[in-house]
Amino acid sequence: MSFDVETIRKDFPILSREVHGVPLVYLDSANSAQKPQVVIDAESDLYANHYANVARAVHTLGSEATNAYEAARDKVAAFLNAPSRDEIIFTKNISEALNLLAYSFSNASSSKDSAAQQFKLGPGDEIVVTEMEHHSNLVPWQLLAERTGASFRWIPIDDEGRLVEAAIDEVINERTKVVSFVYQSNALGTINPVQRLVSRARAVGAISIVDAAQAAPHLPLDVQALGADFVAFTGHKLYGPTGIGVLWGRYELLAAMPPFLGGGEMIETVSMQGTTFAAPPHRFEAGTPMIAQAVALGAAVDYVSAIGMGNIRDYEHELVEYAVRALNEVPDLRIIGPNSTVDRGATISFTLPYAHPHDVAQLLDEQGIAVRAGHHCARPVCVRYGIPATTRASFGVYTTTDEIDALVRGIGMVREMFE
């Protein structure tokens, strides 16, 4: 299928609306992506025609809903090239997916179960992240370190927004038990060397976790090629609904992990004396899950797969080349993150010396242009570059070069007002 952005734009009803009397220019997809009609329809169709609770109802609607929910799991498994559908766990978002791991490891640390010992953490052990993590992949590990007495460490970033290569082998060492890192930075756009980090983690016997929240919408994801132990992403950035995320994990690891949340559907047998737990993935899906959201995520996966993730990656790379060139021509604009198009995703943060990001975003909004201003839930990144915040323009499958031109014109108006 050839890539035609104008055809794609017609799939997204919100893109035809106006803001402040001018056409919407939505450059905030890294925050949350807009939804194609097929995703909106999938959610409402389930409620309108097939809805009941899953996994327990014997009746027809229960079967239809269960089939739809489990079909979504198959779609996600195929999307990730997972070896088994049982390796796909639905969570409410990526924060919950990462917390699921952190709390399961924490539970393992106080467990007597022999299989769980491999996840045990304590004083002397180290948990490693990078300096460019968003808070979702930072705070759960800080908390795990506090609970277990393990040390919390990070790989620093350089002035260009790349990991300091020389630090990787030092920070990930024989004491490291967990390495969790972002594939593509939400604040900088940097695409990290996943295989380099995963192979170093494997060499020292550490568990590797890839935060693919910003990678899943932009790059083909193949968990077998990445080689990591766990990969997580969230649905709403992948043109899917809110309230649904995914954790993929190697089956043998999931099978050895203690539960995170207890409740219905995650059990094998329950007695007042004790409980045994279901096999993955159900062990980690306590209670009534996000049924309609999972089904709609399945529709989103179908949607991007039909376009082709490789086509999306290539098209967005053209946008990045266009945008980096255009923004570099804006006087005094400083790009925060790699000022190149190599290993860089469709998310560009910048600062302007004459206006604070909140003022920039407010004035751009007045011209119908939606960008994000702030620290992007990655405050340590802003601290690293000595800035309180950035303005961030992020692109998606529906972004056009005309919209990037509109952004540049908008920045010109900000300059007129503040300089």
Added chain:
Amino acid sequence: MTVQLESMYQQIILDHYKHPQHRQLPDHFDAEVHHVNPTCGDEVTLRVRVADGRIVDLGWVGEGCSISQASTSVMSDLVIGEPIGDALELSETFLELMQARGESQLSVEQTEALDDAIAFEGVSKYPARVKCALLGWMAMKGAVAQATQDIQNTVATSTTAGSEVGQSR
């Protein structure tokens, strides 16, 4: 550009942003506070000196958007030299203005007392920006409370001959 936004970025606001008033920390002060706006990273450090029931000096440094910086500047102009009670009352009036979502019901006297600060009325229509406008005012309120409490503590401590009264801050 729409009329609504023009009413947010009033010339007074832009002037104070470009030429902030009292933007330096005085060497002599009774209290110093540091307030942040965690969602956007606006920050202000503010020092105040009080004497005879008045704010005799106030200065600040900070970083942030035009609204937060200009509002702190306007506030400084308004409260320096004023009785503490009047400054705190003005702070309440400004809070009322900011919470009115563009439909404030202030009296003529209140509006006159707010002086340049009335320029921020347009900001109240933007819920995400209200806390920017309030940052400096809340810092002033906190610093004054701290300064006056310290003075009370000093008085209390001296009159009760070193007892623990008033020390449980």
